[in-house]
Amino acid sequence: MAPSDASDTPTAIGNETDSKGRLLTSDGRPLRAALQRANRRRKLTALGLVAPLLAFILIFFAYPIVQMMWRSVDNPAVVEALPRTLAALEEWDGNDLPGEEVYRALYEDMLADEELPRAEQKMGPLAVRLNYEISAARSAIVRTARNVDEMEAPYKEAFLDAHRLWNDPTIWRIIEREGRPLTASYYVAAVDREYNAEGEIVQAPENRQIYVALFGRTFMMSVVITFMTFALGFPIAYYLSTLPMSKANLLMIAVLLPFWTSLLVRTSAWIVLLQGQGVINDMLVALGVIDDENRLTMIYNQTGTIIAMTHILLPFMVLPLYSVMKTIPPSYTRAAKSLGATPWTAFRRVYFPQTLPGIAAGGVLVFIISIGYYITPALVGGQDGRMISNEIARHIQSSLNWGLAAALGTMLLVSVLILYWLFNKLVGTDSLKFG
């Protein structure tokens, strides 16, 4: 073809461009727009598919978590109940008792509250809230509020007569400190600290330090449980992976049995087995391993929790391990042996490293589940087998200190996230194989 002909030759279809040099489709629309249109449909379909689950998670998972985190710092009681008192306290030097105008403001707050309909009264929540900070606060507020309409000026004396707490600058410091819509005091309590008379954060007295130790114990027990599930699960997963499919499925049922048994049945079984007069102790005594007087306590303590949780969480270790081992062909170990490695070396240097993604996945699953486990420790844990979740549940159900429960829960959540992040840094989640 002569060079002069070249300009007359039409460009091939699909390579046409418009005036701005954008690629066009064969019927002349801009290629990019056409592609977007083609993709929009796909995106809409995808959105439609995930929308129900997304909505479900937002409503029943994300929203409660945000709520919980909010509750751990939310502090409406004082602000709502004592607006005048808080305004008056701004002038206070914070050392001695406040002056008359503060007591008058408190009187007015209480009187105003009296006139509200019962459901809207704020003194009850205030009493509960302040009682978290100082234990006499509930009776002081309830008793004073009951008789506030009979009070007369000077109010300072009247209050000092009504309850001895009003004579203590501490209560005023607490009111001033907690007279803000957000508080850190739940977190302060959750790490076994408290405010001293000067308003500084200090270590709580020894007999009230429980949470840090409990976090430590929860962490330690989770490590032990994770290790136990690994030690028990690795060999069985290996054995399962070497079996033909039909047999492996049958045995897998045995591994999955904990999933299918009712919690109460399972727990009663543990009690029957593990208690002082239980099957295991009886057997050990009968075999002469232990004396009748020295029966082992294996339930209602840490041992009980660890045994029962290891059993329950075993499948979470076995399943990822099995699915990883299933994909490792036996030829790797054979190759290692043919290259001169002893069976142990072949296992250690060739087989084991390839199971690491499974171990990591199983370990993360078991650890994260056990660190927040509640029901088993509650049933068979006794006093020293309790975990942090049991304390959270106690604050929600019986002590009704939801703020503290929320603070503990948030700390638990954050520590799990930090661990996961650390794990991701060290191992990398892309190497995880969950099943």
Next chain:
Amino acid sequence: MSASDKRDGFVVFDKVQKSYDGETLVVKDLNLSVAKGEFLTMLGPSGSGKTTCLMMLAGFETATNGEILLDGKPINSVPPHKRGIGMVFQNYALFPHMSVGENLSFPLEVRGMAKSDREVKIKRALDMVQMGNFINRRPAQLSGGQQQRIALARALVFEPELVLMDEPLGALDKQLREHMQFEITRLAHELGITTVYVTHDQTEALTMSDNVAVFDDGRIQQLDPPDKLYEEPRNSFVAQFIGENNTLDGVVKEITGDECVVQLDSGDLIDAQPVNVSKVGERTRVSIRPERVEANKERLKEGAHTIKAQVLEFIYMGDVFRTRLKVAGNENFIMKTRNAPDQVRHKPGDMIEIGWLPKDCRALDHD
């Protein structure tokens, strides 16, 4: 093969039997001797027991009966890692969590070799397979052919005297496979190692081996060098399995020395060489290679029997012509002729006469 030189082989299978389930024998009475430096190929259809034999030799399966000797010593009770046999697996079995260098270093490390010595050997082995630049790659970052080379280098790096390969080229495309066939044979001969190679691909077996053992049904059907195997198959199975083959069924009419006349089921008489037949009246299946079928009378022996054939199809393949004929009722009778200037190009429907030299037409067993 006499009893004495049987034991002389470098690798010897002596009356070896193998059963996995106690009911059926996968390997039945295997006798085989491989000389030092020999390249022996086990060829056979899938399921004929080749891998099982190799696994017994490597030590991953135990022989149910019989003895396997390596360099004159029985190895039935020697564990695999003490046999010092290099092995290339079909899926290569390169350790995915180790780099190429670490893979090659592994057999040397477990032998307690010093680091400096290891480096020298690894480098030499990689250069041998032209993969010197890939020492830091992971197996997953290599193509199939490259993985194949590394697997080969790893099996050779600790300088074994015997190397086993189980369908090592099965996963490669045709061109790469042909190239690797050449590379493997070159290396095996250069290094003077004894090789036992397993394949189900007959071209591979013919082009690479010093000797080929054709397996079927747990037995060696024939053990011979490639040319002998192709030209002188000892039974119908081998004739059928190796290369392209035309068969005609009939009855032996006459036997005179190393020639016989066979009357085909259609009534036609043809010349053949008796291989598996001994007496007149016996049923036989004669086998003729397509390239030995002759349509040009001048090239046949004086007075040779010829047979009528009808051309069904003429396929032009460039270097050769492939003519499908109907001969004595067999509609898949192939004749291959070289594309020479004077060669006749038959048309479908033509009636021609074909024949062959008696030694190219082998009267074999009829099963």
